[in-house]
Amino acid sequence: MNTTMFIGGIGFQEVLLIALVVLLFFGGKKIPELMKGLGKGVRSFKEGLNDDKSEESGERSEK
Numbered sequence: 001m002n003t004t005m006f007i008g009g010i011g012f013q014e015v016l017l018i019a020l021v022v023l024l025f026f027g028g029k030k031i032p033e034l035m036k037g038l039g040k041g042v043r044s045f046k047e048g049l050n051d052d053k054s055e056e057s058g059e060r061s062e063k
Contacts, residue, residue, distance in 0.1 A: 026034065 023031065
């Protein structure tokens with residue numbers, strides 16, 4: 001059994017089918033906007049995690 005597996009047992013054919021459905025649903029012009037928004041959200045989330053970690057380490061050093 002030689003199959004390429006992605007996240008959680010989803011194969012290449014399933015990923016391709018999902019991508020085609022998304023393309024049909026949103027259209028070609030909306031997808032870059034969606035990815036841009038997703039990237040900004042991930043970046044904001046990572047910055048929030050880093051800020052939280054720096055605040056925790058700052059509080060520990062003050063005590």
